[in-house]
Amino acid sequence: MRTTAAIAPAKGQPFVVEPIEIEEPRADEVLVRIVAAGMCHTDLGFRDMFPWDRPIVLGHEGAGIVERVGANVTALVPGDRVVLTFDSCGRCRRCARGKPSYCDQFRPRNFGGARADRSSALKRDGGPLAGHFFGQSSFSGHAIATERNAIKVADDLPLERLGPLGCGIITGAGAVLNSLGVPTGASIAVFGAGAVGISGVMAARVAGATTIIAVDVKPARLALAMELGATHIVNAAQEDVVKRIRALTLGGADFSIDTTGVPDVLRQAVVALATLGVCGVIAGSEAPMTLPWRDVLYGRTVRGILEGDAIPSEFIPLLIELHRQGRFPFDRLVRYYPLAEINQAAQDSLNGETVKPILTF
Numbered sequence: 001m002r003t004t005a006a007i008a009p010a011k012g013q014p015f016v017v018e019p020i021e022i023e024e025p026r027a028d029e030v031l032v033r034i035v036a037a038g039m040c041h042t043d044l045g046f047r048d049m050f051p052w053d054r055p056i057v058l059g060h061e062g063a064g065i066v067e068r069v070g071a072n073v074t075a076l077v078p079g080d081r082v083v084l085t086f087d088s089c090g091r092c093r094r095c096a097r098g099k100p101s102y103c104d105q106f107r108p109r110n111f112g113g114a115r116a117d118r119s120s121a122l123k124r125d126g127g128p129l130a131g132h133f134f135g136q137s138s139f140s141g142h143a144i145a146t147e148r149n150a151i152k153v154a155d156d157l158p159l160e161r162l163g164p165l166g167c168g169i170i171t172g173a174g175a176v177l178n179s180l181g182v183p184t185g186a187s188i189a190v191f192g193a194g195a196v197g198i199s200g201v202m203a204a205r206v207a208g209a210t211t212i213i214a215v216d217v218k219p220a221r222l223a224l225a226m227e228l229g230a231t232h233i234v235n236a237a238q239e240d241v242v243k244r245i246r247a248l249t250l251g252g253a254d255f256s257i258d259t260t261g262v263p264d265v266l267r268q269a270v271v272a273l274a275t276l277g278v279c280g281v282i283a284g285s286e287a288p289m290t291l292p293w294r295d296v297l298y299g300r301t302v303r304g305i306l307e308g309d310a311i312p313s314e315f316i317p318l319l320i321e322l323h324r325q326g327r328f329p330f331d332r333l334v335r336y337y338p339l340a341e342i343n344q345a346a347q348d349s350l351n352g353e354t355v356k357p358i359l360t361f
């Protein structure tokens, strides 16, 4: 069938919105009509790295309605409302241990530009088109997913709001609630007050942390973090971040999270910890980590975290319930753009004007 998608044509190039062809779902797949899709920095990071040999449809925070299901699909039926999340195999040792974001096939299934068997369900003008980004490629009117990464959601909330729960929001909230296990009374410093960081701030409040410090260089983002649960804010452009965090936490934070991927920021996130503190590393960088040896030796932990250690079928409904109760107001982060304005959304995301763009179809 034909649908309309935003195509990333080549390394660093703007998106183009064009008709594409999409195959019918295979036996283990579902076809989802996309209602809205969040934009995550990973979409733009991969657009600008472009590890594929052909144009691709990106997008990995899709929300939509199941239109057709393959013969072997049992968990979903047409009409189900779903949030699309990252893909995993369901069979490897990590998946068996309930850690699907560390799946043996995480990279090929999410970044490979194709299904596990290297085929693509997408074409443009009969020519090759990569897809299956995070097992979905949801910058498209329709997307192919599987029942493992299409998570059924309740129908009492606006579906167009829920897509970011598939990646950015579970990443920040899961780091706090699942990976670090931040307990009541703890202190935590969150570096970067974007969608991932503020999700971590909101989750820290849910967890009962008593000192929640948001660090950024943009006053508007810091103000939003303060409204959504931070007890303190630090403007890194104006203050000595480590000194301020140590003062606020009587010597060092129990936990920190780096959402920036900037080596100097990561170093601050480690140095600002108390002994036995844990720093969660959420963002990627090609640069080497440079950390003061002694700070790590003195009982500190630096822990890499993918997708907030989430089991999506369990964690996405949990966050939806917290949201319904008013305890996780992630709708405050979002701004909606029609698909045709995807390049504006990308620009607003990169320069920090918009915390979480959502494209609507």
Ligand SMILES: [Zn+2]
Pocket: 088, 089, 090, 091, 092, 093, 094, 095, 096, 100, 102, 103, 104, 105
């Ligand atoms: Zn696996």
Ligand SMILES: [Zn+2]
Pocket: 040, 041, 042, 043, 060, 167, 168
């Ligand atoms: Zn993402």
